Amino acid sequence: MAREEGALGRYRWYRSRESRIAYLFLLPAIVIFLLFTAFPFFHSLYLSFHKWSILTPNKPFVGLGNYRALFANADFWNAVKNTLVYTLGVIPGTTACSLGIALLLWKGIKGRNVLRTIYFLPVITSLVVVAIVWSRIFDAQYGLMNQLLDLVGIHGPAWLYKPGWAMAAVIFTSIWKNAGFYAVIFLAGLHGIPDMYYECAKLDGANSIQQFFHITMPLLRRLTALVVVMLTLNSFKVFTLVDVMTGGGPMRSTETWVNYLYRQGFQSLRMGYASAVAWVLFFVILLITLFQMKYIGGKRDAIGQ
Amino acid sequence: MPSVSDNARVFRKSVGLTLRYVVLIIGAAIVAFPFLWMIFTSFKEPADIFSRTFRLFPREWNFSNYASVFEFIPFASMYLNSVIVAMVITISQLFTSALAGYAFARLKFPGREVLFYAFLATMMLPEQVRIIPSFLLLKQMHLIDTHWALILPWMAGPFAVFFMRQSFMDIPQSLFDAARIDGAGNGRILFRIVIPLTRNIFLTLGIFTFMWSWNMYLWPLVMTHSMSMRTLPVGLSMFQNQMGTNWAALMAASVMAITPIVVAFFLAQRKFMEGITLTGIKS
Amino acid sequence: MMKKHVALLLGIACILLASAATLGQVEIDYWHFYGGAIGTNHEQAVAEFNATHPDIQVTSQYIGNAWTGRDKLLTAVAAGTPPDICLVDDYWIPELAATGNILKLGDYISANTVLDVFDLFWQSAKYEGEIWAMPYAASNIVLYYNKDLFRAAGLDPEAPPTTWEELRDYAKALAKDLDGDGQIDQWGLIMPTTSSAGVIYDFLPYLWQNGGELFDESNTECAFDSDQAAAALQFLQDLIYVDKVMPLAPPSQGFETGVAAMILTSSSKLQTYVPIVEFELGVAVHVMNDELMKPVTVAGGKLFTVFNEEEVEAELVFINWMTNAENNTAWSMATGYTPLSKSVVASDAFQAYLDANPNSKPAIDQIPYTRARPNIAAYGDISRVVGNAIEAALLGQQDPATVLAYAIAEANQVLADWVERLQQ
DSSP states (O other), X not given: OHHHHHHHHHHHHHXXXXXXXXXXXXXXXXXXXXXXXXXXXXXXXXHTTBOOOTTSSOOOBOTTHXXXXXXXXXXXXXXXXXXXXXXXXXXXXXXXXXXXXXXHHHSSOTTHHHHHXXXXXXXXXXXXXXXXXXXXXXXXXXXXXXXXXXXXXXXXOOGGGSHHHHHXXXXXXXXXXXXXXXXXXXXXXXXXXXXXXHHHHHHTTOOHXXXXXXXXXXXXXXXXXXXXXXXXXXXHTOOHHXXXXXXXXXXXXXXXXXXXXXXXXIXXXXXXXXXXXXXXXHHHHHHHHHHHHHHHHHHHHHHHO | OHHHHHHHHHHHHHXXXXXXXXXXXXXHHXXXXXXXXXXXXXXXXXXXXXXXXXXXXXXXXXXXXXXXXXXXSOHHHHHHHHHHHHHHHHHHHHHHHHHHHHHHHHOOOXXXXXXXXXXXXXXXXOHHHHHHHHHHHHHHTTOTTSHHHHHGGGSSOHHHHHHHHHHHHTSOHHHHHHHHHTTOOHHHIIIIIIHHHTHHHHHHHHHHHHHHHHHOOHHHHHHOOSGGGOOHXXXXXXXXXHTTTOHHHHHHHHHXXXXXXXXXXXXXHHHHHHHHHHHHHHO | OHHHHHHHHHHHHHHHHHHHHHHTOEEEEEEEOOOHHHHHHHHHHHHHHHHHOTTEEEEEEEOOOTTHHHXXXXXXXXXXXXXXXXXXXXXXXXXXXXXXXXXOGGGGSOHHHHHHBOHHHHHHHEETTEEOOEEEEEEEEEEEEEHHHHHHTTOOTTSOOOBHHHHHXXXXXXXXXXXXXXSOOBEXXXXXXXXXXXXXXXXXXXXXXXXXXXXOTTSSSBOTTSHHHHHHHHHHHHHHHTSOOSOSSOOTTTTXXXXXXXXXEEGGGHHHHTTTOOSOEEEEOOOBOTTTOOOOEEXXXXXXXXXXXXXXXXXXXXXXXXXXXXXXXXXXXHHOOBOSBHHHHHSHHHHHHHHHOGGGHHHHHTGGGEEOOOOOTXXXXXXXXXXXXXXXXXXXXXXXXXXXXXXXXXXXXHHHHHHHHHOO
C-alpha cells in the first residue's frame, strides 16, 4: 500500500519526521529562551506597573506611576544625560583611534603582527581589571597619569573627584580598552578591498590621499556604520567600567542608565521602578537598532552593487 | 630629470613611513604602559607606591604581595568558579546553537521563519531588562547563589544560533544530498559531517563565548552573594573595596587574573583575529 | 505546588538534620564585613571557635564592605538565602527587624548580660523598644594625630585640639607646601569626601554638636535642613576651600603615611595604625563645638543578628563565645574596639592594658558623650541621600544649605516609602 503511494507519500512522511527532528533540535534553545528571555521580558513589563520592595510581600499596582515618576525624576535624566555624554565621547574617539590604527598598520609595516598583538592586549584583558588599574592610574596623588603630567610640569586634576574629569577618565579608559577590537574589524575590511582598485587608480595618476578618499573611504563606510552601531548599543548598556572606576560618582556625574537601574533595583530595592527604567532603556535601544538597520540596509544596496 | 622626481617620491614615501612607525609606536606605548605599570607596581613596597614622583621600577622587589592576595580572598576558588562557569556556558552554547542552527539552516518545518526572527529579535533585549525577573525566577527555583544561576540562563544564546545558521548555510547542498543517499540521519549528518567541516567556526564562537562569560560582571554580581560563589571579576571588584589601600596586592591580583587569558591569547592569536574578522563580517 | 516544594524541602531538611545529628556537627553559615587586618584577626577568632567546638562548624565569609555588603545581605534576604548569622552595622537592624527577617535575640539574652553591657550599645540593638541583636564590637570617633608633625610645626604634641576652632588653627599650622611647587603636600587633616558610609558617620558628630538632627523627635520627618546642619557642613567645606587645610581627594593611606597630620575616625582603627605608622601616634577625644561645647561623638557598632531560627542553640553558643569576657578583652586589645561591658573595662587585665596603652583611653573616656545612630528602618537609605548632599558640598563646593534643602525632599520621600512598605 505504501509502495503504491510512491515517492510523494514517502516524501510527506519524511517531511513530518523532518519537522519533528527540527523541533527536537530546537528544544533546548527554546526552553532556555522561554524561561530566561521571553518570561523575564514580559514579567519585567508587569513589574514596571507595580511598586515593590522585595523585602516585603506588598506589591500595589500603580499603573503608569513608575513611568511618570521616572520621567519626573532629575536623577533619571541625569543618568540619561551621562549616558549620552559617554556615548558621544566614546563613539568618535574609538572609531577614530581604531580606524587610525588599522590604516597605519594596513600596508608595508614590518612587525605588524607584534604591533597588532599589543593593540589587542586591552581587548582580552578583563574589564574589571582594566577598571581597577585605570582608577589607580587616575589617582590624584599616586597615579601614573598625574606623575607623568608632573614630569612635563602640568599639575593634573584629582581625576575621579571632579565631575567633568571623572567622565573624561571613564571615556578615555573605554577607548583604550576597545580601540584594538574595532581596529581588527577595520583591518579585515581593508584587506577585503581588492588590490585591483588601487592599481587602476595608480594608472589613472591618483596620489595616495586621493586613493584614500575615493577608494578606501567609500568602501569603509559600511564597516564604519557597523562599528558605530556596535559602539552605540554597547555604550547605552555600559555598567561595569563605571561601577568599578567611580561607582557613578562624584556627585552622580558618571552615573549611567544601567548604573541608575542597578542602584534603584538592587540597592534601594525598588524593583518595579527599576523595571520601568529597564523598559525605557529597551525601548530606546530598539529605536536605535531599527533606525540603524534601515540606514545600514540602505547603504549596503548603494555600495554592494 | 626623472631621477630627481623619483628621489623626491622615495624621500616623501620614507618620511611617510617613518611617521607611520612613530605614531604606531607611540600608540603601542600608550597601550602597553599601563600593563607595565601594573606589573611593576605589584612588586612594590607601600612606601614605594605612595610616593609622589614617578618611578616605574620597584626600589626593592617585594614578592610577598602575591602571597597576601591569597590571604585575603579565596583566589583559587574564584578562579575555579570562573573556569567552571565559562566552560559549561561555552560548551552548552555550542551544543544548543549547533542543534538549533542546523534546524534553521537545513531543515524545513512549519514556523521556521517566525521562530528564527523571534530568536533574532531577542538579540536586542538588553540583559538589564531580564535581570530582575530572572533573579526572581531563579529564586523560585532555589538556584540563587549557585553555579546554576550563572550558567542556566546562558546555556543558549541568540547570537550563537544566528552565527551557526549562517555558517551551516554556506555548506554546499551536494554534501547533504550525498550523505542522505548514504542513509545518514540528521543527527549523524550534523555530528559527523557538519561539525567537523565547521571546526573553525566552533573554535571562534567558543573563544568568544568563553571570553564573554569569563568577564560577566553584572549578572554574577546580582545572582551570587557568598564569597565561595564569586567569579573572578566580581571577586576582584570586592577585593578592591576590601584592600582598596593595598595597591600592590590589588595589582598582584590583577596580574594573576589576566595572565592565563593573555597566555591563551598568545598561543591562539591567529584564531582570535580570524574570529573577530568573521564575527565582524557575519554581523 | 508550593506545598509540595515545602514538603520536599522539609524532607531534605530532615535528612540533613539526621545526618548532622549522626555526624554530631551543626554547620553555621556566618557573614561579616571585616576586611584588611581586622578581618584577618576576626577570622582567627572564628577559627579558634571551630577548633574548640568540634560539634559546631562555623563557615565565615567576608561579603563586602559596610556599604556594598548591605546591598548583598538585602538581596540575599530577598532571595531567601540569607546566612544563618550575620554581623551587621548597627543601623541595619531596624530595617531587618521591621521586615521580619531576623530573630528577636533579646528573648535569648540573659538579664545579667543586659545589665553588664553598656546601655549605649543596647540602643543600637533595639528596634521599637526590643532587643534584636547582640553587640560584638563597639567604637566611636576619636582624633588621631601625628606627634612628629606636631613637633615639626611647633605645636605641643601633648595638647591636641579640643574645639572646632583649634582643629582649624592646628590644621593651618600643619598644612605645608614641602617642595615649594605652590601645591600643598602635607595636609592638616583628611576625611572622606565622596558619598560613602564613612562620610555620614564622620559628619554626625559635627551635626549633633552644632545642635542639628537628622530626624525630628518622633522620627517621622527629616530635619537635617536646619541652619545648624548647614553651618556644620559649612565648617567642613571651609576646611577644604577657605582654609585649604584638607584635601579634596584624600590621599590613599594619607594619615598612615604622614601626608596628613590629623584624622577623625573610628576608634577601631587604632591597632590598624599602630603596627604600620613610622611616627609617634597620638589619640584624643573628638573635638567639641566652641560655643555649645557639647562633647558628642557617634557610636559605631557591629552586632550579631540571627536569620535561621532552627539552629538557634548552636548559634547562641557561637555568639556567646565570641562576646564572652575573655574573647571580648582580647578582641578589644587587638583592634582598638571598646569593650562591651562595664566588667571587662573594670577588669585588672584591661586596666593594666590601658595603663600601658594610653591611646586606647579616649574612646572609653567619651562613652558617656557618645550617641547611637537613630534606629529607624529608613536610616540606611536616607544615609545615602545625606551622603550625596555632603559629597555635593565637599566635592562640588555647592552651598551647604542648598544641598541639604534639596536632599531633604528626597529623604522625606524615602521615609514615606518605608512607611508604606511596612504597612501590610
